Amino acid sequence: MSKKLIRLVDCCMAFDGELVLDHINLYFNDSEFLTLLGPSGCGKTTTLRIIGGFLTPTSGEVLFDDVRMNDIPPNLRQVNTVFQRYALFPHLNVFENVAFGLRVPRREGGRKIKLPEPEIRQRVLEMLEVVSLKGFEHRRITGLSGGQQQRVAIARALVNRPKVLLLDEPLGALDLRLRKDMQSELKRIQQQLGITFIYVTHDQEEALAMSDTIVVMDQGRIQQIGTPEDVYNEPKNAFVADFIGESNILDGIMHEDYVVEFFNRKFKCLDSGFAPMEPVDVVIRPEDIDIVPVEKGQLRGTVTAVTFKGVHYDTIVDFKGFKWLIQTTDYHPEGETIGIVLNPDDIHIMRKSEYSGMFGDYSSYSEEYEEMDGAEEGSGDEE
Secondary structure: OOOEEEEEEEEEEEEOOEEEEEEEEEEEEOOOEEEEEOOOOOOHHHHHHHHHOOOOOOEEEEEEOOEEOOOOOHHHOOEEEEOOOOOOOOOOEHHHHHHHHHHOOEEEOOEEEOOOHHHHHHHHHHHHHHOOOOOOOOOEHHHOOHHHHHHHHHHHHHOOOOOEEEEEOOOOOOOHHHHHHHHHHHHHHHHHHOOEEEEEEOOHHHHHHHOOEEEEEEOOEEEEEEOHHHHHHOOOOHHHHHHOOOOEEEEEEEEEOOEEEEOOEEEEOOOOOOOOOEEEEEEEOHHHOEEEOHHHOOEEEEEEEEEEOOOOEEEEEEEOOEEEEEEEOOOOOOOOEEEEEOOHHHOEEEEOOOOOOOOOOOOOOHHHHHHHHHHOOOOOOOO
16 A cells, blocks of 8 residues: 555635636646646646745645645755756756755755765666666756756755656757657656656646556646546546546437437447436547448548548448547548447546536536545646
8 A cells, every 4th residue: 555645635726816816726646647637727746835935825725645745845855846847957967966955065964964975976876777878967057958957957856865756848949859859758757757847837748657546626626537548448527537648529318328319219238327317428539430332331421531540440420410539440431431430448438517618617526536535545737
């Protein structure tokens, strides 16, 4: 069972009377890679700053190892932060940038303690090896690539041996290829050191690739908490379904357990627990739809647009005025009439929310999180 290292208990945050965090209840396990994911303004960076001590919540508690930390400043928390802008010192070389925090005297028992120079050197060189910068200690910061500068910033944050590393959109300034390389590198470093990483991003692919746990946020509330597989395959509401990957979201009616109606046709599904004839949201992922000859299809539609994406075609199909996105490796030209088949496990049913678009209004997920906390021991910006 993982140890709960940090807890946010009923935390709210307001700026100028506007609520940006709405009763957040969340915990972070020891040695976990947890990602706060959501659109700009959802509250994820505000949550990170509260954990780091840069903000004090308007109400609620921040607990480290069950000790209240609300008024404890950042330098007295066992936490370090890596920002999107690395804030390195251009006049210092790589070694001195990483060693900077180690040279600051720390207080123990009422007196200041300075690390001896041999220990500083040993720790800096060990950390440069961890971030794959062995041999770069004498390089100037201005002569490094963006990815190398980011590694220096990570080494500087980790050399003080924090229990938690906070990362606020650290890959945002990198190009696509380098960003993908650094995703793997960050995960490797986290696993090698065995400390908790709390990562903030709006990039769904980034979150899915690196995280042990994803916390999806919108409008200052938690929408869903789970593993990457759970969040993608079993979204809790229409916002999560639309924000994580791509989805076709339809209006449906749940006739009974395992039977849903949409487009005036009944389909078998794997969902239960809804009231008879309850209106629901039906979510179908574009990669789960099988295209078949018209005579074999459960539904038929007309192809209206095709875009080649390299490994598949994004195919837009009009079904009775509703345009579906279908991802397929087979080419179907515009104007072709096609049939589709949906298997029960391709259809995901969720209760109606106030969702009204990509970043629409939503009901809170906090109650379900509390149930999950009791059921199994797992985890949980404004920009």
